[in-house]
Amino acid sequence: MAVPNAFNLTNNMENTFLSKLDKINVSVDVYYWLENELLPKVSADGYTADGQSVLVGLVRLRQVRVPLDTCNFHGVSGSRLLSLYFFDMCAEDYTRGSAVKSHFHPGWTKESNLTDTSSPWVYRQTDSIWALWHYDSGGYVEDIDPRLPDYNHRLSELRNMSWIDRQTRAIFVDFTLYNANVDLFCVVSVLVETPATGRARAQVDLPVLRLHLYNQTTDLILLTFQIAYVIFLTYFIYYAVRGILKDRMEYFKEIWKVLDLIIVSLSLIAVAAFGARMVLTENTLANYRENNKSFLNIAPVVLADRTLLNVVSTLAFIGCCRCCKLLSGNNSLSLMQKTFGRAIKPMLAHGCVIVVVMLAYVMLGNISFGGYVESYSTIYNAFLTVTNFVIGSYQLEDYVLFPTLGTIFFISFILFMNFVLLNFFATVMMDAFFTEKETFVIPEDREIVTYTMNRIRARMPGWCHGHGHAENQSPDGVESDPATTSFGSSENGCDEKRLPDMETTE
Template identity: 25%
Template sequence: MERTETNTSIKDRKNQENEAKHSEKNVLVSEGDPPKKKKRPRWITRDMAEEEGREEVLRTTFNEFFIYSIFVILMTIYVTGIHHRKAFYLTKGLTQQFVERQFDTVNDAEITFLEITTAADFWIYAEGHMMDSFYWEATYSTEQADENAMHILQENRVLGVPRIRQVRVRNDSCVVHEYFRRLFLNCYDMYSDDAVDKETFGLGKKTAWVYSPQKETKSLSYWGKITTYGGGGYYADFAMTRNKTAELFAELKDNLWIRGGTRAIFIDFALYNANLNLFAVCKMAFEFPTTGGIMTTADFRSFGLLRIRSNYDWFVMACECACYLFIVFYIFEEIREILYFRLKYLARFWNYVDVFIITLTLVSGAFSIMKMLMIKQELYDIMDNGDKYGNLEYIAWMHLMYNNLIAVDLFLIYVKIFKYLNFNRTMGQLNNTLKNCAMDILGFSIMFFIIFFAFAELGYLIFGSEVENFSSFGVAMFTLLRTILGDFDYQEIEAANRILAPIYFLSYIFLVFFVLLNMFLAIINDTYSDVKTEIALAPDEMQMTEYLSQQIRNLLRRLGSKCVSEKSETKSEINATLRQIREVLKKCGFSDLEIEMFFARYNVDPLAEIGVADIDKLMNELEDILKGEDVKYESSFVRVSDFVAQQERLEQIDRTIGKLVEQVKILLLKLDQMSNVRKVRNE
């Protein structure tokens, strides 16, 4: 009889548990039968490990960070090794010789290259100081000059000969207003592809007077101060001797090579320094704006092209090859994550960083290979044709693009280190702060740029015709950005407009500097405080130091070492088990409050000493619950169904209290009315 009653009670208990399984708030067995475990992939990346558990995240993070650290070291050696540390001194020497050095003009006034303003100044500079810089009579007092070569600053040999080239525009490239057509017969617009003059002029012979397209000159377009100029034009190569070059300049000058349609003149040359194994591609530009005068710019680019010279160069090349092997590995890793996450792959920020790093490395490698294949043929052509222009412009452009790509690539490689530091909440504060305040910053940016663009447009319209820092809308924007950092010339705008300048300056400082900038800092500070609070309140998780110490103890145990403390080992295992339980409950849908209540059932305190028996008891009962097996619960055990019933009772009490409050309000209202009636009667 007792057995029958016992079986009946067991069946009732099973029925109650089955009803609790179908309840929405029963998170332990809400899906009915326990879900089937996913088959663990053989190759797990850090992002994939987030679905496996905390310990797996730490394991993959440590492994990937170790491999990535080797890649960063190799990439740093490779990028810094191909960048010549002495290139600055060659550029500085050329700048001092051609740009900063003074020369005498017609009126015996000393000016520099940057102060050239007329065609007369240009010819004095070309026939005097520039000729002296190209044709050295002797290298040193005991040496004779090489008549078949040109040297600059004694140590730098010019490859081939320099070239002078000009671009022109047509006389009908613009239209004179009808009021002034009798006064102005010629009209030359600013340079553009549509306005280029391709007609023969002057002597009508040789390339100096006959237009040559870019395919013949093999010169690249140049982005000057005013506009971008094409690679074609009218050109003449220097001679190997000073006298013949002087005759060339005299012919150009006497026959008015520079005329009203001239818009730019370029002096191009390339040189090589054998002491440093460095090349330099140089361009001096003289722009003739439509307003008259001359605007000068100089561009000297020093770089190394012949890499293999010492044992260290071989080591750098070996590091380069190793870097590309790492890139191949990371390509397969990204393919693995794409196949695993599918469309979710696009929702992860660091995946875009990985793709950019791989793309930039491959593109820069392609530029490097093309440059190595071209430089050999170009140098042979220059050596075989020493009396012609040594054109290395295209190789210099390829090296510039290669250098920019590899520099940005290395920058992103260093930034990616933050991805592996986010395993720790303290180290991930920056990432969490930026992520949490992204929407607030986006809303603030809209408000900021509306005011910022308004001030930039106002400054451009008021001061643009007199102040260089406001000469265009883009320049005005950068000027206002510099103002935020304290770099601003107030006297310059005050001289342009004494009335509006102080109003403009004070209003900008008040609105942007004192209001908007402090709002931006407040958004960052508030979000950072919230992140710090979340870190303080977050439940304890296994840290990298604990994981590494655990792995070291396991390794020592396998090696037979007896120095591992059993007490500390048991305690670490218990802490690890608690974290595993917490992670399992979170995956099942528990909230942090419910997890703490679950631990409270077994008197589990993370700060207190916990026995092995308590952990075993907790784990056994939890496994039985997840499997749906019969468990002999203690009388004090609180089931999930009890939580549901308690929640319903609380809601019923809440509704009852609400009705009581309404009744009390009605009663108080009636009492007020009765008191008013009594007052009226007494009166």
């Protein structure tokens, strides 16, 4: 579940340590940012600059590199082309397969066979919360303790020996802060990318999590609910297995049973992720207690916690959708369900047309505007931009540079997508609704439910006044005839003169 105070803590960290991160334009600006912004604020009198948190462990710098002379120019000799423009060596963008993993002497001179993992010139594997991204978890690592008076001297050595140079493609700055007031850990992870095109760009990830569980009274209540959930999960596993063995493939033809099976599967994943998080937390804290002068690497805990959070959020969504079955006795919801069932096939067919048209605009925007507008710079960005365009979110500044083509793109998309294609969805739904309404028959079990509710309402004082006319309406808003209502009662259940006769009939 969401961690209380996580947003406030994250917002405080951004304002305290990362307010000037956008000043990094080239890779060497990282030195200036570390020396003048980050490290002094982390080590201010034992506490951070805000006076509410403390640094746990060290600050870790890590970089990934690419080799030189790896550019491929098709049709032209690479060396001839480079010499033509007085360019001695070139290095492509980073990929996992092209990363440098050799050991070097200080200054990146000559390859070395040294395996001293404390050296920033030796490649080593580590854990990183960016491991699921484009970058590998390994690299060249330097740990710095900003509480020591000579930490600037170490940064100066790295700068003088060009630890960050033109082969550097990404720089990671990781450290962990602990706020005892709210008992939360915040992992600050900064990624500075230095692509082959030049200008650096920074990204930030600030996961917040609680490592010490079950220390408060509310945590014990949460533990009780977790144990109860596991007990119910065991029963539902038995129920699902018995249903599959009994009905075979017929079991998967009912949507509610399929949702139950999905809930059971996700619940098992959540239990496994929760167990992995507990084990990883204990191992990480035990290792840190043995050497509290080292870097606290809780990246595996963060990855397990995010997996758990994603699974639990999906479970909450599916569980709420599953509650719709409890309302299946409502005639309006039953009519809506049948309407969606009738309209799903034509909607899918029409949706394919919309997707094709959207992809056409994606390709047009990427090819025409991609070299000048960031929102169309890649296929992925162009697809997001077009999707936002569909829901009415767009930036007119993106098309100012192209007065002719941009105007045609903008107006044609509005007319063709919003006014024509999307309105077909409403047309398909309305056609299916009116078709189902003409043939809709209230099931007998729901007539019993309606009769029971009307009998209860009839005995509630004051219910009949002001509610009779509203209750005489059918799900589609058309007033029904009380004489045709099942079980011989009026639709609103407020015809008190007939109640004794109904009891006699029973």
